[in-house]
Amino acid sequence: MINNEPMYKARTLQEWIDMYEKKTGDKAVLPEGFSLYWLPNRGFAEYKIDENSGILMIYAVCGDGKFWRDLGELICRLNKLKCISTICTRNVETYIRFWHWKIVEGQNKDGKKRFVCCDELNRPVIITYKGADDKGEPAYWVTQFINENEVM
Numbered sequence: 001m002i003n004n005e006p007m008y009k010a011r012t013l014q015e016w017i018d019m020y021e022k023k024t025g026d027k028a029v030l031p032e033g034f035s036l037y038w039l040p041n042r043g044f045a046e047y048k049i050d051e052n053s054g055i056l057m058i059y060a061v062c063g064d065g066k067f068w069r070d071l072g073e074l075i076c077r078l079n080k081l082k083c084i085s086t087i088c089t090r091n092v093e094t095y096i097r098f099w100h101w102k103i104v105e106g107q108n109k110d111g112k113k114r115f116v117c118c119d120e121l122n123r124p125v126i127i128t129y130k131g132a133d134d135k136g137e138p139a140y141w142v143t144q145f146i147n148e149n150e151v152m
Contacts, residue, residue, distance in 0.1 A: 010040035020062035054082040
């Protein structure tokens with residue numbers, strides 16, 4: 001906050017959805033089995049817990065991504081889930097820097113990148129090329145282990 005002003009302007013859910021659709025060019029949808037979390041000053045996120053695999057899946061986020069990721073970590077800890085899994089549709093190296101992850105190992109085969117990283121607590125983060133998105137841009141599976149011991 002600067003001068004006691006909130007980081008994000010309070011918006012209705014529809015305003016956040018409109019912002020998401022304008023920014024991404026995608027239609028906002030809530031996939032089956034996912035729950036929508038929304039806060040006026042933070043935006044929204046769509047989560048799904050897969051208890052069989054121990055994974056919290058994040059489908060879409062708009063607004064304060066760091067806040068929604070932190071909430072995801074709390075959900076993982078409370079439910080004893082092993083990791084957060086999402087898809088990165090941005091420049092993958094920029095995404096890694098944004099989260100302050102350290103690349104431990106990187107591979108690049110014909111432009112299809114894969115990274116083994118560690119987060120600030122030395123927990124593993126695996127990022128693997130998934131394929132091209134609807135716009136032909138590379139997309140990556142991102143799995144950040146939360147309740148794993150420091151293994152790296």
